Amino acid sequence: MPRASLDLQNSDDLNAVSGEWRFAVGLVPGEPNEGLVALSEGSPARLPDYDDSGWEVCGDLAQWHSHGLSFIWYRIEITIPETIGGRDVRGTNCLFETCIDDYGEVWVNGELDMAKGTVQGFNIPQRVVVTADPQPGDKHTLALLAINGPIARPGGAVFVRYATLAFEWRDPSY
Known part of the structure; x- marks a missing residue:
C-alpha cells in the first residue's frame, strides 16, 4: 500500500500539521502525588478539550524525563494538511505510529483503541488509526501517557522514541 509519513519530531513536519508537543508530569498533572490515588476514575489529560496551555513545550520527545516510577503526558493537536508528498490526503487512512519508553x-x-492503543509491552511499537477519512483542516488531539517501567522496579526514564503521522492510500495508483 503506498504511503507517506511525517516525522512529528521534525520542525518542518510539525509545521505541516500546525502542531506543537507539550508535556507534563503525573497521571493527573498538577495534582498532589502526581494524581496517584486509589480507585481513580482516570486522568482528564486524555480528553481533547483538556487545557494543556500551561504545560511545557516539548522540543525533543526523545529527551529523558524523570526517574523512578513516573507518568508523563505528551499532547499535540494536529491539523490534517491538504497534501503530503505532493498527494491529496483524501482517500487515505491516517495513522499515528510511536514507541514509548517504557510503557504507553x-x-x-x-x-483509546483497546486493542492497539493500550500498553502493548515493554518498548513495543504502537500503531493506531487517527481517522479513516482524513479531510484537510480537520483537527485531532493525540495524547500519549508514558509510564516508566518495569512498574515494580522502574529504571531509566520516560521518553518517546519516535512519533510519526502516516497516510496510506487505498488506491494503489495514487
Missing part, C-alpha cells in the same frame, strides 16, 4: 497509551480525540 495512545489516546486519539479522547478515545
